Amino acid sequence: MLRIYEQEQRLTPRHALIATRAHTYSLIDKHIRCARVSKIYIENCGPDQSRTIHIQKLQTILDDVRRCTLCANELPLPPNPVLQVSTTARVLIVGQAPGIRVHETGLPFNDPSGDRLRDWLGVTRDEFYDSRKFALLPMAFCYPGTGNSGDLPPPKRCADTWRQRLLSELADVRFTLLCGRYAINWHLPDTRGQALTTIVKETNERIVRIVATPHPSGRNNGWFAKNPWFDAEIVPKIQNHVQRALQNN
Numbered sequence: 001m002l003r004i005y006e007q008e009q010r011l012t013p014r015h016a017l018i019a020t021r022a023h024t025y026s027l028i029d030k031h032i033r034c035a036r037v038s039k040i041y042i043e044n045c046g047p048d049q050s051r052t053i054h055i056q057k058l059q060t061i062l063d064d065v066r067r068c069t070l071c072a073n074e075l076p077l078p079p080n081p082v083l084q085v086s087t088t089a090r091v092l093i094v095g096q097a098p099g100i101r102v103h104e105t106g107l108p109f110n111d112p113s114g115d116r117l118r119d120w121l122g123v124t125r126d127e128f129y130d131s132r133k134f135a136l137l138p139m140a141f142c143y144p145g146t147g148n149s150g151d152l153p154p155p156k157r158c159a160d161t162w163r164q165r166l167l168s169e170l171a172d173v174r175f176t177l178l179c180g181r182y183a184i185n186w187h188l189p190d191t192r193g194q195a196l197t198t199i200v201k202e203t204n205e206r207i208v209r210i211v212a213t214p215h216p217s218g219r220n221n222g223w224f225a226k227n228p229w230f231d232a233e234i235v236p237k238i239q240n241h242v243q244r245a246l247q248n249n
């Protein structure tokens with residue numbers, strides 16, 4: 001605890017914004033000044049003063065998200081929002097909602113879905129969990145429980161309450177990957193009613209800097225087996241988008 005306190009003292013006032021819950025606080029890398037706060041990752045490095053307002057607003061929203069209990073009566077476990085965002089993130093990954101392993105570890109996509117996703121992106125775990133680069137913003141932040149066919153849908157209330165506010169502070173996103181129906185329906189509402197395969201093909205041809213995919217969950221293994229063009233054509237495109245988005249310019 002004392003060590004954590006000392007780390008907090010080394011932060012500048014701007015960085016002190018993030019030191020809100022000492023018992024879960026840990027400095028990931030003091031040089032890049034990233035911090036983990038109650039399973040929400042934020043990062044506020046970067047010299048650009050114009051970013052300060054986004055940083056402060058983002059912190060305020062994240063503080064509110066961390067305290068959120070809107071779905072407490074419907075969730076099988078106490079609310080435990082898991083997401084990763086920063087004002088400098090270049091790549092936005094939109095998933096569904098945390099599974100039980102993500103809920104327990106507090107690490108987004110810390111499961112086989114995440115392994116497949118990282119393969120698509122062509123990045124290591126370290127790169128993926130670098131909040132300067134990747135924002136991981138699912139359609140709901142808390143574990144919704146499971147039903148007969150897997151995890152239950154993300155509570156709509158979460159996106160209604162938080163999504164637009166958070167997206168407004170992600171000022172540098174250059175590429176967005178929409179993983180699964182819920183993400184696609186929210187971000188590309190005009191595609192509602194279309195077959196997923198059609199959406200994946202058409203969005204990759206028509207839309208710049210957004211790629212729609214099935215969710216990387218093993219539940220979609222049948223779809224991936226039936227559609228080998230996805231690995232052959234779409235995955236290399238995704239990797240190219242990611243590399244370009246992360247370039248320094």
Ligand code: SF4
Pocket residue numbers: 065068069070071072079080081140141142155157158159161
């Ligand atoms: S899912 Fe979202 S809206 Fe519901 S309790 Fe968690 S953070 Fe709040």
